[in-house]
Amino acid sequence: MTPFSTLGLNQPLLDAISDLGFENPSEVQEKAIPILLEKEKDLVALAQTGTGKTAAFGFPLIQKIHAESRTTQGLILSPTRELCMQITNEMQLYSKYVKGLNIVAIYGGASITEQAKKIKKGAQIVVATPGRMKDMIGRGIVDISKIDYCILDEADEMLNMGFYEDIKDILSNTPQEKSTWLFSATMPKEVAAIAKKFMHKPVEITVGEKNVGATTVQHEYYVVGGRDRYPALKRLADANPGIFSVVFCRTKRDTQRVAEKLIEDGYNAGALHGDLSQNQRDLVMNAFRKKQIQMLVATDVAARGIDVDDITHVINYQLPDEIETYTHRSGRTGRAGKSGISMVIVTRSELRKIKAIERKIKQDFVEEKIPTGIEICEIQLYHLARNIKETKINNEIDGYLPAINDVLEGIDRDELIKKIVSVEFTRFFNYYNKARDLNSGTAEDKGRSGGNDGSVRYFINIGERDGYDWMSLKDFIRDSLGLDKDDVYKVDTKGSFSFFNTDAAFTPLVLETFSDLNVDGRRINVEVSNKPDRGGGKRKRRDRKNSGGRGRKSSSSFKGKKGKSGHGRSKKFKGFV
Incomplete structure (x- = not known):
């Protein structure tokens, strides 16, 4: 240069x-x-x-x-x-x-x-x-x-x-x-x-094309029923443990209401709108810049001065009236060369707006599904395991270890791991285990029979912590398998693990290739995921990148009010947000 x-x-x-x-x-x-x-x-x-x-x-x-x-x-x-x-x-x-x-x-x-x-x-x-x-x-x-x-x-x-x-x-x-x-x-x-x-x-x-959105931003939309916007918002947050986002609402009233509900449900959220005093606004923005707030709910006017480089997601809780406003919203992420995701929660009646925005910004939207409860549980389980592995040992407990060992005597390693994980995970699992599907079917969905499109979802034990984003991980998997560009898709990177899809015909090749593959002395593990395919059929949609650990502090403790949140977040566990 x-x-x-x-x-x-x-x-x-x-x-x-x-x-x-x-x-x-x-x-x-x-x-x-x-x-x-x-x-x-x-x-x-x-x-x-x-x-x-x-x-x-x-x-x-x-x-x-x-x-x-x-x-x-x-x-x-x-x-x-x-x-x-x-x-x-x-x-x-x-x-x-x-x-x-x-x-x-x-x-x-x-x-x-x-x-x-x-x-x-x-x-x-x-x-x-x-x-x-x-x-x-x-x-x-x-x-x-x-x-x-x-x-x-x-x-x-x-x-x-x-x-x-x-x-x-x-x-x-x-x-x-x-x-x-x-x-x-x-x-x-x-x-x-x-x-x-x-x-x-x-x-x-x-720079770039006139009136065109940033190429570092992936645009996604999620179709839900009108009453399911807020539950959908919570699931999108829970499916992205590293989220650091701005959530856009159209009115000051909706902005305050959504922020209050998120806070009540245990999320690190805050509101930014025109009814705040300048002092209140400064306090909120300072907390957001320090990442003490991970979900900033804002009106378009109030968000004009936000200039933070590492926002991972923009979530359009409601679409704006003007397409130019959407361009400004999505431009809050994918800054300074980093990749980002702009999510839109829409009802079926609003789908025409998506097409209008696509024409204006000259970029395609990816139709995605609101994660199911089981999908979220799987993501959060791996996230919890990573947090446990990366927790620094507090040597102050050394003096208590003999008594602790006496209490845990007779429990083998596998059972102990299950019990440790269950201490924090059970509340979350109980909430989401039988959660209903929030997705509102589009015309395209109605043409699918049973949702079985011959696509297989895999888990792989590398992710953003290993230096991969969705693009580089896709290239790594494709090159390892010797497949064409479109044969590996729906690459979804998290902090220390990821997911990807291939057609079912490639499953034997995938499992055989990664059965004994080492990179820099580390064994790469790939398994067929229990996380179901999220629709899309043979239509190889543009892969998306979820920012598993970028821009947000993870913690191994929940924060929230039992009962109020639905998933009963205990006050000591805020890491699953």
Whole structure:
């Protein structure tokens, strides 16, 4: 890849880049930085969230600013308080070796007096939310009549949040001869209108395809009855022990209700919506960033400032009204080169929306089944075994071992293992053992007879902890068996184990190949799984990756309220979430 040193950046910026540990620019940085440094021009850059857009405009802006002057020369507009603060923090890190440069953030929910004081001291760059910026212009606190550069970051999000008039009013206070740089994930008509009205022959760069979702995100949908959305949500969480997710609801009321139910049922959840005070919002976001919350239930507007790289899943509890909004939702995962999964819970009447989204984002959805109770029990059993194996021994128990051995005398190894696992597992198993099927059959399902499609599901004892994701594991299995690409499918990676499917005709080959296979001294074990095939027939659907251990702390103790949760989670076991 091209190093930063070839893009035309000066030494103070290169020194800061070195301190930050950046080695090579992302695609949007490599395309945008030379254009913006070369000469004064307007730019429209279309790139998904999480591709490094802040540095793409931040580095050139810092280099072009005259730090010796106290005049405000650059204005960056961003949709939310959180994003405004994040951009400011990153810009300050980028400019650490530029003496005299002052970057000030102004946003709602904080003292306007304190922000005004910082502006009066001299701010060459102002980072602002549209509402607070318009207010400060109206009060005569900020003068942007002489700025040289105006950056609209996440332009589609700002306009989707209703800031169109505010942005027009703000831009009307800026000089015509300035350079305007517009960065956006999508190009809806409102963004195009802003570009046409306030920009002069802008250069356009696109990372990926215009209005197309990130290729690192797998899109799945689950068809359920209208009353089964919440039970389906719980099963999706329980089937992914390493989940670290944002759950999107359409209304503030639904967001609060779903979050409260998840908390009551023992999940580490929290709500983020417009009725929260700024202090409450900050507390929730801080807990989420620290992964003290693993399921953040949010409205679209409240989630605009979420910028966390290791979110494993986005769950659309309800689909949004606008397709562009779905693009933003799914863009919260699969960031910074990592893979992610966007799940949609829909009723049969909403299936037409899936087709519309597919056409817009130019990616196919995979139809999946809500896991059965037995499937979840199998996943959780292996997850529990891994937790037991990886638990660090507390040597404080050494003094108690003679008495413990007396109590356990006469129990052989296999029976002892069963008893240890049963201590934590029985409550979960009792809840899910006879749980009903939540899947609402689609027209395609009705054409299947009995669900037996000749596909066999296997368990394999390697997973993400061994460095595999669904793509690399599929390649490993396929190469080991000498099969074609489509002969191995439904690869489902967990922390230290995985599942995959082949047609039944390949079962003897699979079992024989892996009966005596060692990789780096480790025996690879493959067995026919008790986990039933989840539909799909001979249609080799795109494999999906479940993030078994990524981005979330696992624990060998449950947390919740007995009776309230349905599975009767004891307060000492939170690892099965």
